[in-house]
Amino acid sequence: MTPVAVMVGANRIVAAAGIIHPLGNTELSAEDEKALRRRIVERALQALRTEVAQPTVFGGE
Amino acid sequence: MESVRVVCYLNQFFGQLGGEDKAGVGPQIVKGPVGPARAVEQALGGAGTVVATVRCGDNYVAEQTERAIAEMLALVVAERPGLVVAGPAFLAGRYGIACGALCAAVQAALGIPAVTGMHVENPGVDLYRRQVYIVQTGAEAARMLEDVQKIVALGLKLVRGEPLGAPAVEGYFARGVTRHTVVEHNAAERAVAMLTAKLAGQPFASEVPLPDFPRIPAPRLLKTLAGATIALVTDGGFVPQGNPDGIEPLNATRYGAYSIEGKSGLDASQYDNVHRGYDTTYVKQDPHRLLPVDVAREMEQQGAIGKLHDTVYSTTGVATTLAHSARMGREIAEQLRAAGVDAVILTST
Numbered sequence: 001m002t003p004v005a006v007m008v009g010a011n012r013i014v015a016a017a018g019i020i021h022p023l024g025n026t027e028l029s030a031e032d033e034k035a036l037r038r039r040i041v042e043r044a045l046q047a048l049r050t051e052v053a054q055p056t057v058f059g060g061e
Numbered sequence: 062m063e064s065v066r067v068v069c070y071l072n073q074f075f076g077q078l079g080g081e082d083k084a085g086v087g088p089q090i091v092k093g094p095v096g097p098a099r100a101v102e103q104a105l106g107g108a109g110t111v112v113a114t115v116r117c118g119d120n121y122v123a124e125q126t127e128r129a130i131a132e133m134l135a136l137v138v139a140e141r142p143g144l145v146v147a148g149p150a151f152l153a154g155r156y157g158i159a160c161g162a163l164c165a166a167v168q169a170a171l172g173i174p175a176v177t178g179m180h181v182e183n184p185g186v187d188l189y190r191r192q193v194y195i196v197q198t199g200a201e202a203a204r205m206l207e208d209v210q211k212i213v214a215l216g217l218k219l220v221r222g223e224p225l226g227a228p229a230v231e232g233y234f235a236r237g238v239t240r241h242t243v244v245e246h247n248a249a250e251r252a253v254a255m256l257t258a259k260l261a262g263q264p265f266a267s268e269v270p271l272p273d274f275p276r277i278p279a280p281r282l283l284k285t286l287a288g289a290t291i292a293l294v295t296d297g298g299f300v301p302q303g304n305p306d307g308i309e310p311l312n313a314t315r316y317g318a319y320s321i322e323g324k325s326g327l328d329a330s331q332y333d334n335v336h337r338g339y340d341t342t343y344v345k346q347d348p349h350r351l352l353p354v355d356v357a358r359e360m361e362q363q364g365a366i367g368k369l370h371d372t373v374y375s376t377t378g379v380a381t382t383l384a385h386s387a388r389m390g391r392e393i394a395e396q397l398r399a400a401g402v403d404a405v406i407l408t409s410t
Contacts, residue, residue: 011279024350048282
């Protein structure tokens with residue numbers, strides 16, 4: 001859905017793990033799933049500290 | 062054709078009651094035209110007469126809209142009008158919403174045309190353009206007479222049942238109505254003409270205008286993460302069991318604020334998900350797949366972020382109108398700012 005977020009003008013966009021579980025992945029073990037979630041949150045926090053001039057997509061899982 | 066009985070509606074300012082100090086005044090009616098209603102009378106020429114002017118304070122309408130509109134409607138009905146002209150409201154938000162609401166109510170109750178005028182950025186435009194003919198005006202009253210003439214011309218056409226031209230021709234905001242028309246050139250020819258105009262740097266108009274999303278400047282988090290308060294917000298339909306705020310499963314107009322104070326995570330048995338735009342099975346099994354309270358709390362405890370804000374906000378983002386999204390976003394942002402939050406992670410599905 002990141003192209004939609006870009007189109008509507010969201011400034012900082014982190015590509016996450018999917019529409020039905022943006023911060024999880026049911027195919028992973030509980031431990032790996034939480035690690036995935038932490039990586040996405042960390043990426044979002046770094047994005048907040050990053051200067052952007054236009055809608056910008058940060059990384060992806 | 063017999064002279065049309067016209068009732069005008071004005072706010073306290075244009076109705077010459079006073080400024081903000083009179084914004085709480087309830088509806089009242091005066092015989093004949095007042096203020097801009099005189100311009101309406103003038104624009105009508107011999108076609109009609111302003112029989113009465115209803116005026117009401119902006120705050121009175123904004124704070125109890127349903128009641129205020131019902132009271133004004135009763136005043137309008139008593140005058141047996143053939144046309145109602147509200148405003149114009151220009152860029153005044155409360156006034157614009159009141160004009161739209163009254164016009165919609167008049168049309169529904171009396172089955173007569175009701176027209177108004179606003180600036181394109183008036184919130185009343187997006188809220189009422191589909192129900193009500195809203196003429197595009199300037200931001201201020203500088204060209205009142207000209208704007209009123211357009212409103213009255215449109216109103217008289219509606220009264221007489223004359224066919225209306227396209228929104229751009231008549232000067233009203235598109236209502237989302239599709240109408241068959243016969244055009245001289247087929248779609249391929251029009252598309253090529255548009256392309257050649259574009260290549261030549263000449264003006265052209267798309268036949269399918271896209272919604273205009275304003276660019277929002279992006280402030281950067283200047284504090285270090287270790288000193289910052291971070292809030293979590295979602296449009297993924299997260300709610301406590303029983304959905305206490307009645308957040309709609311789609312086309313949302315409401316959002317909820319839920320405390321996570323002292324919680325290391327979200328207990329799935331205490332939460333539900335009302336979003337009807339995706340398969341919510343997995344986020345119901347574990348709400349962290351939508352709202353990462355567990356890892357955010359850990360990062361707070363480890364000092365990676367200063368503080369995780371005690372309240373999370375949630376709504377459903379599916380078929381939600383741009384107007385309601387913008388309003389809810391603004392309200393949530395105001396509350397977060399008042400609570401000293403420095404930055405937000407909004408998770409979306």
